[in-house]
Amino acid sequence: MKNTLLILLLPLVLLCSCGPKEKADLVIYQGxxxxxxxxxxxxxxxxxxxxxxxxxGKKDRAKTYIGDDTKVIELEGKTMIPGFVESHGHLxxxxxxxxxxxxxxxxxxxxxxxxxxxxxxxxEPGEWILGRGWHQxxxxxxxxxxxxxxxxxxxxxxxxxxxxxxxEHASGHAIFANAKAMEIAGINAKSDVxxxxxxxxxxxxxxxGIFTENAESLIGRHVPRSSPQxxxxxxxxxxxxxxxxxxxxxxxAGSNQMxxxxxxxxxxxxxxxxxxxxxxSGSDSSLLESWYKKGPERGSFxxxxxIKLYSDGALGSRGxxxxxxxxxxxxxxxxxxxxxxxxxxxxxxxxxxxFQVCTHAIGDxxxxxxxxxxxxxxxxxxxxxxxxxxxxxxxxxxxxDIPRFAExxxxxxxxxxxxxSDRPWAIDRLGLLRIQKSAYMWKAFLESGAKxxxxxxxxxxxVDPIPGFxxxxxxxxxxxxxxxxxxxxxxxxxxxxxxxxxxxxAYGAFEEKMKGSIExxxxxxxxxxxxxxxxxxxxxxxxxxxxxxxxxxxxxxKKTVGKLSQK
Ligand SMILES: [Zn+2]
Numbered sequence: 001m002k003n004t005l006l007i008l009l010l011p012l013v014l015l016c017s018c019g020p021k022e023k024a025d026l027v028i029y030q031g032x033x034x035x036x037x038x039x040x041x042x043x044x045x046x047x048x049x050x051x052x053x054x055x056x057g058k059k060d061r062a063k064t065y066i067g068d069d070t071k072v073i074e075l076e077g078k079t080m081i082p083g084f085v086e087s088h089g090h091l092x093x094x095x096x097x098x099x100x101x102x103x104x105x106x107x108x109x110x111x112x113x114x115x116x117x118x119x120x121x122x123x124e125p126g127e128w129i130l131g132r133g134w135h136q137x138x139x140x141x142x143x144x145x146x147x148x149x150x151x152x153x154x155x156x157x158x159x160x161x162x163x164x165x166x167x168e169h170a171s172g173h174a175i176f177a178n179a180k181a182m183e184i185a186g187i188n189a190k191s192d193v194x195x196x197x198x199x200x201x202x203x204x205x206x207x208x209g210i211f212t213e214n215a216e217s218l219i220g221r222h223v224p225r226s227s228p229q230x231x232x233x234x235x236x237x238x239x240x241x242x243x244x245x246x247x248x249x250x251x252x253a254g255s256n257q258m259x260x261x262x263x264x265x266x267x268x269x270x271x272x273x274x275x276x277x278x279x280x281s282g283s284d285s286s287l288l289e290s291w292y293k294k295g296p297e298r299g300s301f302x303x304x305x306x307i308k309l310y311s312d313g314a315l316g317s318r319g320x321x322x323x324x325x326x327x328x329x330x331x332x333x334x335x336x337x338x339x340x341x342x343x344x345x346x347x348x349x350x351x352x353x354x355f356q357v358c359t360h361a362i363g364d365x366x367x368x369x370x371x372x373x374x375x376x377x378x379x380x381x382x383x384x385x386x387x388x389x390x391x392x393x394x395x396x397x398x399x400x401d402i403p404r405f406a407e408x409x410x411x412x413x414x415x416x417x418x419x420x421s422d423r424p425w426a427i428d429r430l431g432l433l434r435i436q437k438s439a440y441m442w443k444a445f446l447e448s449g450a451k452x453x454x455x456x457x458x459x460x461x462x463v464d465p466i467p468g469f470x471x472x473x474x475x476x477x478x479x480x481x482x483x484x485x486x487x488x489x490x491x492x493x494x495x496x497x498x499x500x501x502x503x504x505x506a507y508g509a510f511e512e513k514m515k516g517s518i519e520x521x522x523x524x525x526x527x528x529x530x531x532x533x534x535x536x537x538x539x540x541x542x543x544x545x546x547x548x549x550x551x552x553x554x555x556x557x558k559k560t561v562g563k564l565s566q567k
Pocket of ligand 1: 088089090253457
């Protein structure tokens with residue numbers, strides 16, 4: 001009898017206990033909390049201890065976790081989501097971009113030339129002038145003289161006769177050089193680049209200053225290399241920028257050993273304030289060899305477990321490799337930039353050594369070829385099931401190949417913001433039918449069962465995730481056009497878009513058990529937004545600001561003007 005009573009009372013005793021024994025380091029409540037966990041999509045409060053989430057649920061219960069040393073953040077109606085996971089960016093490029101000329105906003109060729117003219121007045125004699133972000137298809141008016149759809153260097157060379165200039169295209173797949181740079185590089189009418197790139201020439205055979213894809217290195221190799229000091233500076237800037245935009249994890253799309261050394265140094269000195277998933281630069285075979293010997297490296301802030309390859313270029317520079325010719329350049333199909341056999345062998349080697357392979361593919365031919373070589377690798381190693389190989393961009397994919405992603409378990413790593421920026425002119429490259437049936441097909445991927453992950457390809461686009469979220473659900477440019485969005489049947493829901501930037505993005509790096517949603521046991525990585533992106537009218541989303549970024553349970557960024565109380 002006694003025992004029975006005890007058994008009956010025991011659950012009551014547990015229920016009545018006055019909260020958890022262990023108090024939390026941090027309790028957050030008083031806002032809209034979206035968890036990205038389908039079991040409990042919204043919550044009132046979260047408690048954190050030791051950098052991990054220990055409670056998600058009702059505010060009253062969360063309060064029992066508050067002890068003398070607990071920090072309490074009242075959200076005051078603001079919205080909290082899992083920290084954004086940027087699934088494809090170039091971390092050092094993001095930092096470096098801030099040091100060079102930002103040409104993203106130039107409206108035409110004259111403005112570009114003007115910016116260079118000004119930079120020349122501040123430069124040392126002979127110093128290289130570098131910049132990035134120009135895009136001739138966005139210019140109004142278009143330059144009078146164009147060759148193969150690009151401007152020619154005369155005006156640029158005139159303002160910088162003694163300083164070499166190299167300006168990278170927004171896509172990163174072409175460069176624009178002045179006469180001085182070409183002189184230093186020894187470029188002349190006879191220069192040749194072979195396969196996988198092009199020196200654009202005028203009808204007389206003279207180089208116009210444009211070098212696409214593999215031809216970029218003809219100029220690029222003469223630019224003084226980054227020093228360890230400049231790399232550290234770039235890394236610091238990049239981490240700061242990520243935190244400002246609510247990014248708590250970053251998947252770095254292609255790094256060399258020098259970059260990895262800097263990441264490790266930052267980790268050891270406590271300066272690695274975001275979590276990194278690093279893809280090794282696949283063009284460096286000795287780097288790959290050395291990592292095959294060691295195998296992937298795992299950690300809570302630094303993971304080195306993937307290989308980045310390039311199969312083709314981009315649509316902007318007409319380097320994307322297509323099954324059919326470019327609509328605006330008949331007879332031209334783009335080109336592979338890495339021999340497909342090489343991608344095939346690295347896919348197999350990588351798989352056998354436990355590395356994920358992430359290959360850039362934009363055109364439908366490139367996507368098909370990469371799927372084929374991935375498939376062959378999976379067949380060669382049938383025991384390596386959870387490989388999560390990725391295709392970076394998967395921008396223009398033949399409808400017959402779309403279901404192959406889910407069938408093979410390949411992740412389309414897309415950048416919704418590219419649709420907003422590029423769709424207005426990409427139709428010139430692909431024509432109406434291809435753009436409607438096979439470009440930026442994120443909903444079709446989702447419906448076929450693939451996990452779509454989102455990113456910005458920073459510094460190709462600004463690293464801010466909000467425009468990418470907006471693009472996923474509206475299919476509009478950042479100017480809000482067209483009414484109803486491009487190919488509206490491809491819109492994602494807000495819940496799907498949030499998942500693509502958090503939980504599924506974490507899946508893209510084997511990390512969904514540790515991050516990407518607000519659930520007990522996961523890292524306490526959160527982003528607090530000024531407004532509720534899950535329910536405000538569509539046209540207000542772009543005004544959203546990040547007011548706080550929390551990594552590992554610690555506030556790493558706080559917007560100074562916002563009022564958000566902390567006790
Ligand atoms: Zn990229």
